[in-house]
Amino acid sequence: MIGFLLRRLLVAIPTLLVIVTVAFFMMRAAPGGPFDTERPMPQEVRERVLEKFGLNKPLHEQYLDYMAGLLRGDLGPSLKFHDKDVAELIGEGLPVSATIGLLSILLAVSLGTLLGSIAALRQNTLSDFSVMTVAMVGISIPPLVTGPILSLVVGLYLGWLPTGGLDPIRGMTPDRLVLPVITLALPQIAVVARLMRASMIEVIRSNYVRTARAKGLSDPIVILRHVLRAAILPIVSYLGPASAALLSGSLVIERVFQLPGIGAHFVDAALQRDYTVVMGVVILYASLIILLNLLADLLYSLLNPKVSLDA
Template sequence: ILGTIAALNQNKLADYSVIALATAGSTIPTFVIAPVIQLVFGLSWKLLPIGGWGDGALINKVGPVLTLALPQIAIVARLMRGSMIESLRSHHIRTARALGLSDWSVVVKHALRGAVLPIVSFTGPAAASLLTGSIIVETIFSIPGVGRYFVDAALNRDYTLVMGTVVVIALFTIVFNLIVDLLYAVVDPRVRYD
């Protein structure tokens, strides 16, 4: 949504704001975002717990999810802005506008369909990034999970567990990329797998 808003308001305040936020969000690493979320939302405002799963309530998951999601949202916003601007400048969009279609119809039905292709391509590497980023986030938020066990195994020199975890993460990455390839054919009818 942010990328679409920026593309529709190109070279205006909304565009510059989204670009600035997206650039900042995509360049700040998760090991910096996590302590900031803990400090601001946990210690200062007392809205979120600092770490652990606690009683399993949904509020305990907000901090880790925000930490993992913010960089991905920023990258998607930048990708969407660029591809939406390119899509809005294409010939079929000019034709749709010349036929008298409303701006809403042009953007939603025609421009978004072409602009979403880079986002679909990005979801495979993004899923791999979430898996590897969870290693850091689980450690910072004291969450028992695969990432935490991976760090403990590395510190205890349990190479078998480290290699097994790497293989599992690699398999998930391969599966996510396969799903992305299949989705690409669904989103773009020009791509067909025989």
Template sequence: MGAIRFALFRLLAAIPTLLLVIAIAFLMVHAAPGGPFDEERRLPLEIEANIAAAYHLDESLPEQFWRYLSGLAEGDLGPSYRYREYRVAELIGAAIPVSLALGAIAMLLALLVGVGGGIAAALAHGSRRDRIISALAMSGISLPVFVIAPALVLLFAVYLGVLPASWSGADGGVSRYVLPVFALALPQVAYITRLTRASMIEVMNSDFIRTARAQGLRTASVVRHHALKPAMLPLLSYMGPAIAGILTGSVVVEQIFGIPGLGQLFVRAALNRDYTLVLGSVIFYATLVILLNLLVDMLYGFLDPRIRQR
């Protein structure tokens, strides 16, 4: 029951945050120059007025915002201004599976490689292996996604020719996931490696680890049964920002590789001043980050008994 109350409290506390995000996004998209129905060839004033009235764009901003919140309370994200035969929920629903698949695979890869690399570096603290892993991790932190992605395309698609350079250029198999996933995962691998290394070094120097070693346990057994769980607590706290980084990074990666995901949909909506589609994308991203942070907090409580007792 305690966990349920905690989850409900956090969800209720997240509602004001989500409303603030929606309000800021609403004001920003309406403050941008141009409009969703601006064309190179200007329409007659009568037609513009009819279109604005049909989409309630002739109302004041407070009236539009209240109308949008009223529809949102009923689960309606509204119609798309650019793709007029579709609702926003339909467009986002079609793009979500691709983006979530990329993000999930990239996060899993980052965890496997980052945790493994961090443990390997910590157990060889001060050695050549530790210095090499730390140098590689620092290099990964220094390189942003918009540099890593073109470099991967240049190496593996242009020079070596072993992987497709774009999503549409693949044969529909797993090969089209490889470069985007690596572009998303590599920066997070670097952060997770350094965080795991620092946490593992601290835990391995703790008194309870010295006691376990004094009992004659092997290093592998000490790490697996005693050190790994407390060493993962700082990493678990980082998972919320890490997932947010994967999500925001997917906007750049999907543009570079031409992936029909939510990131590319968001960029096109912003360029087209498709107000409702931009707002729907922002709401999805914000809700996902809030829910994932809630999940991280709950997992933290399971791993740390002190949190459960509180």
């Protein structure tokens, strides 16, 4: 276990370094700058502003200065929010993004596993065809389309739920999270359902399940004790990519539903060329994806005794 963690950390460090480097130079290569959209300023003022943030230096010196700041744990100041630094902006948006992401992954795994199990246990029936049809629709329609449709129908036409934003007094209330969480989870529910169906059908046809039934065990006991534990392994393996998809999807969802999460800060910062905020969010998301993939591997090893982390 310790050896596995050390190996993954040794891989994660250069991976993060590559991500930071690529993101840094891609942001600088994009047309425009952080102060190009503001009112025209005198040349002397512009030079002082660029000097304040170190943007008057050669690009390689800016990169080295930024990496030195990262080693000290300093993500730098925001170029657009002059009274806040990047760490403060991330700290404000992280609770919203983390809540949406966690609820979405829980909904996707639980509901997708249930639907996939129903489809597998009732293979080639109306239930199976219905679940797979819904799954194909869920995979085909992106959250960017699903979000506005749900907001329009459920929020405006029916008036059942708020269409977005936080409550002015209570903040992040459950009713304001329902639509964003459902929108973000729908594609992953569809993927998990398809994975669970295929995996469960394969396990049900395996020899050890036939042996368990031949011993006289009832179907519910066979399903609970033998089938589910083996069939859920592909779902556990998919948790890493699913988490990455949910994190990237939240960038759009937070914007659609006007939620002040990290994704909203990222979009605004990218449009305004707020280099340090974009870099801070990229580093955070990359670290979370690496960590979630590691946790998925650990959970997979706990559920599958055939897998040895120390091998």
